[in-house]
Amino acid sequence: MPVLADDGNALTVGVPADRCPVFYQDADTGEIIGIGVDLMRAVAENAGYDVSFIRIKEATLKEALDHEAYDVVMPFGSAIQSASGKPSIVTDNLIQTPFTLVTKGNGDLPQLNDLHVGMLHSLAAGAETVGQLYPGMEITLYETMPDSVKALRAGEVDALLHNSYVWSYVLQKPSYSDLKVQPGAMFSMDFRAGTLDTPQGHEIIDRLNGGIAELTDTRRQAITLDYTSRKLYQYGFSDYLYQYGLIMLLVVLLIIALIAVAVLKNRAIRAVHEEKLRQLVDHDPLTGVLSLNGFRKRAEELLRTHPDTPYLLVYANIRNFKFINDSLGMSSGDELLRSWAKRTQATLSDEEAMGRVTADRFVILRRNGGDEELRKDDQEVLAPVRTYFIDQGKENRVLLCGGIYVVAPTDHQQINIDHMMDCARMAEKKVRDTRNEDDRRRSGDP
Numbered sequence: 038m039p040v041l042a043d044d045g046n047a048l049t050v051g052v053p054a055d056r057c058p059v060f061y062q063d064a065d066t067g068e069i070i071g072i073g074v075d076l077m078r079a080v081a082e083n084a085g086y087d088v089s090f091i092r093i094k095e096a097t098l099k100e101a102l103d104h105e106a107y108d109v110v111m112p113f114g115s116a117i118q119s120a121s122g123k124p125s126i127v128t129d130n131l132i133q134t135p136f137t138l139v140t141k142g143n144g145d146l147p148q149l150n151d152l153h154v155g156m157l158h159s160l161a162a163g164a165e166t167v168g169q170l171y172p173g174m175e176i177t178l179y180e181t182m183p184d185s186v187k188a189l190r191a192g193e194v195d196a197l198l199h200n201s202y203v204w205s206y207v208l209q210k211p212s213y214s215d216l217k218v219q220p221g222a223m224f225s226m227d228f229r230a231g232t233l234d235t236p237q238g239h240e241i242i243d244r245l246n247g248g249i250a251e252l253t254d255t256r257r258q259a260i261t262l263d264y265t266s267r268k269l270y271q272y273g274f275s276d277y278l279y280q281y282g283l284i285m286l287l288v289v290l291l292i293i294a295l296i297a298v299a300v301l302k303n304r305a306i307r308a309v310h311e312e313k314l315r316q317l318v319d320h321d322p323l324t325g326v327l328s329l330n331g332f333r334k335r336a337e338e339l340l341r342t343h344p345d346t347p348y349l350l351v352y353a354n355i356r357n358f359k360f361i362n363d364s365l366g367m368s369s370g371d372e373l374l375r376s377w378a379k380r381t382q383a384t385l386s387d388e389e390a391m392g393r394v395t396a397d398r399f400v401i402l403r404r405n406g407g408d409e410e411l412r413k414d415d416q417e418v419l420a421p422v423r424t425y426f427i428d429q430g431k432e433n434r435v436l437l438c439g440g441i442y443v444v445a446p447t448d449h450q451q452i453n454i455d456h457m458m459d460c461a462r463m464a465e466k467k468v469r470d471t472r473n474e475d476d477r478r479r480s481g482d483p
Contacts, residue, residue: 048086048241050077050230051093051107053159057206058264059112059134062092064271072202073112075260076131076252077230083248098162102233108241111230114166119233126238127231128245132257135201136167138222139208141189141215146196146222150174155185155194166226167198182207186216196222202265209270211280321393323371324378329400332392333454336402343388344449347405352461353439356469358397361433365426370397373425373435380418400458405443438472440464 052069054062060071069090081088093101093110101110102119112134116127138154140146150173156164158178168176177194179185185197197216199207201223208216230245232238278285319331327335340348355361355373362370374397381391381401390402404410419437426433442461 046085046087048081048088049106049108050081050088050090051101051104051110052090052112053098054092055159056200056203058267058269059200059202061269072261072264073131073228075263076228076257077111079256079260080128080131080245080248080252083251084244086244086248097159098231102231107232109230109232109245111228112163113229113231114163114226115169115229116231116234117162117165124234125231126234126242127229128242129249130227130229131249131252132228132261133225134228135223136198136226137201137204138196138198138219139189139204139216140196140219141217143217146219149222149224153177153195154198155179155188155196156198157182157185160199163226170224170226186213189216202261205265206270211272211276321378324375324393326378326382326399327390327392329392329394332390332400332402335390335392336454337452339388339390339402340444340449340452346388348444349403349405350442350444350457350461351401351403351439352394352442352458352465353399353401353437354465355397356436356438356472357433361426361435365431365433369426373422376425377418377422380421384414384418394458400461438465438469440466440468 052060052073054060054069056071056073058071059073060069062068063070069092074090077090078088091106093104093107095101095104097120098110098113099117100120101107102125103121103123109128113125113127116125118124138146138152146152149171152171153175154167155177156167156179158180161178164176164178167174176198177188179188185194188194189197196219201218204218207213208218230242232241272280319328319334320326321328336350339346358370361373374393378391378393378399381399385391385401386404389404392400394400403414406413421428423435423437425435440461441464442457444457448457
């Protein structure tokens, strides 16, 4: 142990700092406080010492006795030998500290002398005192409280033994709710400070004993009550996880579900948006039939998936469409186009397609049903289109013109929709030019 300062009034006390509320480190100031600190501070003041407390770095109090950093070490239940085998001396008792057994559940315990108990390794000095009090008790030391609790739950020991004040703190941990204090197995141990048995050590102990003699029971009780009435246990993440794990899991699942719903909703919105864009690209906004681009894709798909189906590709337009727009108005022309598209669409199967090339020009991929099918189309679709305005009481007759391309088997193998459309358009142009020539002859034009 070190030599005291020159004035002989400075006293360094080494204490553990992991035994709340007896000895622990304040989370805000870092200062070591607790029941044991306040008791020794009161004793030291009575003895005329200027006391300071430092945390012992050694694993046990027996090892701390050999360290020169401390004038005295605490707490001891009785005098013991240091780790190096040197004898020690201890002060008079500062306070009777209750020790309690903790078990898993409320089962009956054997007699104390027949118990196998677990204690912390840092309480090795106290374990020696317990061994003296109960020679038949088997004691196993553990490095940490979780280690000792694990051993208790595994049935390696009958009970755990510790200071009752410490248990009042430790058992606030939610995950230790299955541990039960056994008040019927409580006993008291002395709470003393100790140092090596040297002349200087005797001088310190004598002075401290004088301070202990002046410590009233009222002061002892007030110090103990002050700390035992505080809510000192601070929940950590593992405690919240243990106590509110199910709720936290449900919250996490709810958040995941909300995220999933948001993602799915966003995907759905994006899909709708993409579908709208596709509709704008692949469909004609006026008539609702396919656009030129959409017709190309659909026609190619049909020819590829139905290689044995005979098809016709029809290119048709209205010869007097400009006259209709100029004389009746563009809205009438638009209505005419919509009516034509609607009637044609109604006759088409899923294996056929119709597209609007531009203005009054339409292209249709139709199954080749022969002359009978063409006559039926003329009767059900083209005839009502020709008389569209006449049926409304107007004198304007709609003049239709079209060209047909018969899709060959080779066209199924080397699909070129634009080539087929060009062929049908050229046929339509030839028909239109022929009719224009016939019209001029009937009118007598050269």
